[in-house]
Amino acid sequence: MFRLQKNxxxxxxxxxxxxxxxxxxxxxxxxxxxxxxxPLAQHIGAPSELLVREGQEVxxxxxxxxxxxxxxxxxxxxxxxxIRKIKDVPTVSGQMxxxxxxxxxxxxxxxxxxxxxxxxxxxxxxxxxxxxxDAGIVGLGGAAFPTHVKLKIPEGKKCEYLIxxxxxxxxxxxxxxxxxxxxxxxxxxxxxxxxxxxNAENVIIGIEAxxxxxxxxxxxxxxxxLPVRIQVVPVKYxxxxxxxxxTSILGKEVPSGGLPIDAGAVxxxxxxxxxxxxxxxxxxxxxxxxxxxxxxxxxxxxxxLIPIGTPLRFVLEQVGxxxxxxxxxxxxxxxxxxxxxxxxxxxxxxxxILVFTDENTPKKEDKIYPCIRCGACVDACPxxxxxxxxxxxxxxxxxxxxxxxxxxMDCFECGSCSYVCPSNIPLVQYFRQSKAIVxxxxxxx
Amino acid sequence: xxxxTLNISTSPHLKKxxxxxxxxxNVVWALLPAAAFAVYTFGLNAFFVIATATLTCVGTEHxxxxxxxxxxxVGDWSAVITGILLGLTLPPSFPxxxxxxxxxxxxxxxxxxxGGLGFNVFNPALVGRAVLQAAFPVAITTWTPALLExxxxxxxxxxxxxxxxEPVFDAxxxxxxxxxxxxxxxxxxxxxxxxxxVSGSTGETSAVxxxxxxxxxxxxxxxxxxxxxxxxxxxxxxxxLLYLINPEIYPTPQFMLFSGxxxxxxxxxxxxxxxxxxxxxxxxxxxAFIGGLVVVIRVWGGLPEGVMYAILLANALSPHIDNAIxxxxxxxxxxKKS
Ligand code: SF4
Ligand code: SF4
Numbered sequence: 001m002f003r004l005q006k007n008x009x010x011x012x013x014x015x016x017x018x019x020x021x022x023x024x025x026x027x028x029x030x031x032x033x034x035x036x037x038x039p040l041a042q043h044i045g046a047p048s049e050l051l052v053r054e055g056q057e058v059x060x061x062x063x064x065x066x067x068x069x070x071x072x073x074x075x076x077x078x079x080x081x082x083i084r085k086i087k088d089v090p091t092v093s094g095q096m097x098x099x100x101x102x103x104x105x106x107x108x109x110x111x112x113x114x115x116x117x118x119x120x121x122x123x124x125x126x127x128x129x130x131x132x133x134d135a136g137i138v139g140l141g142g143a144a145f146p147t148h149v150k151l152k153i154p155e156g157k158k159c160e161y162l163i164x165x166x167x168x169x170x171x172x173x174x175x176x177x178x179x180x181x182x183x184x185x186x187x188x189x190x191x192x193x194x195x196x197x198x199n200a201e202n203v204i205i206g207i208e209a210x211x212x213x214x215x216x217x218x219x220x221x222x223x224x225x226l227p228v229r230i231q232v233v234p235v236k237y238x239x240x241x242x243x244x245x246x247t248s249i250l251g252k253e254v255p256s257g258g259l260p261i262d263a264g265a266v267x268x269x270x271x272x273x274x275x276x277x278x279x280x281x282x283x284x285x286x287x288x289x290x291x292x293x294x295x296x297x298x299x300x301x302x303x304x305l306i307p308i309g310t311p312l313r314f315v316l317e318q319v320g321x322x323x324x325x326x327x328x329x330x331x332x333x334x335x336x337x338x339x340x341x342x343x344x345x346x347x348x349x350x351x352x353i354l355v356f357t358d359e360n361t362p363k364k365e366d367k368i369y370p371c372i373r374c375g376a377c378v379d380a381c382p383x384x385x386x387x388x389x390x391x392x393x394x395x396x397x398x399x400x401x402x403x404x405x406x407x408x409m410d411c412f413e414c415g416s417c418s419y420v421c422p423s424n425i426p427l428v429q430y431f432r433q434s435k436a437i438v439x440x441x442x443x444x445x
Numbered sequence: 446x447x448x449x450t451l452n453i454s455t456s457p458h459l460k461k462x463x464x465x466x467x468x469x470x471n472v473v474w475a476l477l478p479a480a481a482f483a484v485y486t487f488g489l490n491a492f493f494v495i496a497t498a499t500l501t502c503v504g505t506e507h508x509x510x511x512x513x514x515x516x517x518x519v520g521d522w523s524a525v526i527t528g529i530l531l532g533l534t535l536p537p538s539f540p541x542x543x544x545x546x547x548x549x550x551x552x553x554x555x556x557x558x559x560g561g562l563g564f565n566v567f568n569p570a571l572v573g574r575a576v577l578q579a580a581f582p583v584a585i586t587t588w589t590p591a592l593l594e595x596x597x598x599x600x601x602x603x604x605x606x607x608x609x610x611e612p613v614f615d616a617x618x619x620x621x622x623x624x625x626x627x628x629x630x631x632x633x634x635x636x637x638x639x640x641x642x643v644s645g646s647t648g649e650t651s652a653v654x655x656x657x658x659x660x661x662x663x664x665x666x667x668x669x670x671x672x673x674x675x676x677x678x679x680x681x682x683x684x685x686l687l688y689l690i691n692p693e694i695y696p697t698p699q700f701m702l703f704s705g706x707x708x709x710x711x712x713x714x715x716x717x718x719x720x721x722x723x724x725x726x727x728x729x730x731x732x733a734f735i736g737g738l739v740v741v742i743r744v745w746g747g748l749p750e751g752v753m754y755a756i757l758l759a760n761a762l763s764p765h766i767d768n769a770i771x772x773x774x775x776x777x778x779x780x781k782k783s
Contacts, residue, residue, distance in 0.1 A: 372718050
């Protein structure tokens with residue numbers, strides 16, 4: 001009851017927002033790079049299965065690789081051109097995966113391959129899920145989880161609420177903010193498809209209070225026949241996490257180990273919904289996405305519509321960066337990844353690119369002090385774990401106790417505990433490693 | 446362009462500004478007003494006692510680190526806090542060699558024996574003080590009156606007493622308000638108590654300056670306000686109740702709050718993060734336990750003062766409180782117990 005009124009979840013942190021420099025910059029089209037590099041694993045799940053060969057010419061929008069199973073999506077050509085090479089390419093995680101080098105035709109019109117439009121009125125729920133998978137859509141908020149998988153309501157469960165995630169709680173990122181201000185029609189069209197796919201009767205768009213303008217704008221645009229409600233929630237990290245958002249909006253908790261649908265909800269990122277609303281009526285596949293490019297070392301900061309596969313190096317050359325850049329993050333500063341080289345490319349999951357120089361890196365590697373049991377991490381953890389305890393156990397490799405007694409597997413690696421720890425203890429790193437070890441042990445059994 | 450090697454770090458890439466040494470430093474700043482006022486009230490005696498305790502603690506920490514072939518941890522400032530706190534709990538004319546002894550015990554036994562910063566079960570300064578109390582019961586309960594005329598021109602004869610010799614205390618020793626009340630039922634004026642214009646340990650007497658330091662730390666979010674709040678409210682309610690029952694034999698609640706080591710203990714010792722529980726509910730229980738015990742010891746115990754023992758006992762209890770009161774994990778139905 002109490003929490004319902006507060007409209008937010010327990011604990012959490014307030015990192016600096018750093019959104020002012022890009023939040024008012026409208027989305028701009030990014031130029032095509034001479035070559036795009038497309039890893040076949042751009043999403044969580046099985047990598048797509050290659051359909052083209054070296055030397056083949058393809059047209060923008062053409063299918064390059066098909067979905068390889070249910071938890072997988074296809075890949076479309078973001079530009080017309082020639083397949084030059086098919087070989088392993090680096091990804092943001094540091095792993096090498098098979099990828100396609102596609103050389104763009106010079107001065108091509110870049111007209112898009114016609115698709116199979118999906119008629120909203122006649123399509124069944126299954127047709128829509130298939131359409132979403134065929135369009136290659138994954139969560140654009142950064143998780144890159146295939147969206148149709150999430151939307152498949154398990155037997156016996158009911159989706160009462162379709163929740164659109166317009167929280168964008170990561171500092172610096174403003175893509176969802178811009179999408180909400182500029183793509184209202186796509187969003188509402190997407191909602192129509194999703195309501196049909198999930199049978200949801202209520203739709204709630206959750207937006208943090210620092211994007212009041214987007215909330216007001218969308219509210220003024222809600223079509224009369226749609227049961228959509230906008231809910232503004234206090235600014236807090238990690239509110240963009242599905243479970244936290246559900247708690248903020250519905251005042252309920254998702255059971256430990258469960259999914260949002262166990263609380264009667266399906267949560268989809270607002271930009272993903274816009275993409276569904278834009279692509280399905282045309283029957284096209286996803287070819288580009290909005291990316292916030294910012295950070296103190298970037299000269300032309302902004303929100304750009306960038307073709308998937310554009311090399312990071314090309315992106316930075318186009319926007320201009322300081323000579324002495326030292327750190328580049330893909331994603332937000334709280335959960336994003338620091339890249340080790342610039343030879344990776346923009347993928348469907350890239351929500352932001354942040355560039356820092358030595359002088360303005362937000363965090364300097366600092367000395368680690370002993371835990372002073374200040375309890376800051378306990379107060380920060382949104383799911384009420386005891387990070388200091390888990391940290392000690394991780395050091396002693398007491399993985400079983402971490403899992404059985406202290407709910408290690410409920411940690412979703414938001415990093416709030418590391419953020420607040422005055423002793424610089426890399427708590428979330430310990431938990432990532434521990435979770436990986438636990439999972440490995442399990443699969444070996 | 447853009448061929449530089451990039452730094453890789455793991456997320457989160459942002460960091461809240463507070464660091465452990467900065468927190469510790471701020472605690473030191475917060476202690477300074479009380480220490481300065483102690484010097485004002487008790488003169489050179491107090492200065493020597495506080496300085497000696499502090500230097501000894503820092504020195505002991507350094508030497509022990511060197512002996513155990515570890516990098517010196519003096520830089521984290523925690524030994525400074527222990528030293529000042531210890532000094533503030535000692536009587537102004539306490540023999541300095543005894544203060545040295547107390548400082549060594551505080552760090553070596555109270556902290557190092559447990560594994561250093563973060564691992565100590567008890568507040569190290571209180572460990573030092575408790576050992577001193579047991580070893581030198583007379584010296585530690587011999588008080589100097591406040592605001593002596595000659596307090597800046599000389600030190601009392603006991604201060605530089607030779608080690609292991611029976612110190613000679615000045616004739617003018619004053620009773621503390623607590624013992625005056627306990628044994629003779631004389632209640633000190635609340636204003637004098639609040640300002641610290643009474644005899645007592647060097648830094649325990651000025652409630653106003655202690656609170657000032659505490660408020661500073663609370664404002665900077667470097668102290669858990671719930672702990673002093675729980676202690677004060679428990680002491681106030683409990684002693685208020687007793688006073689209502691029989692004002693003849695029980696002191697007023699304000700006397701209870703402002704006398705003895707309660708302020709210093711509640712604000713700066715019970716709040717030692719390492720030795721206190723970590724959840725909000727746990728901290729309330731811990732504070733209430735201390736407050737209750739202080740009243741019980743003062744009213745019914747054989748000692749005039751009970752703060753030190755109350756906190757030490759609560760320190761011992763705090764891991765158990767943490768085990769019993771675990772927050773309910775999101776998405777689970779029950780609190781876990783071990
Ligand atoms: S990383 Fe895990 S333990 Fe740390 S605050 Fe987030 S959920 Fe809690
Ligand atoms: S925040 Fe860091 S120092 Fe504080 S209790 Fe947690 S792990 Fe220990």
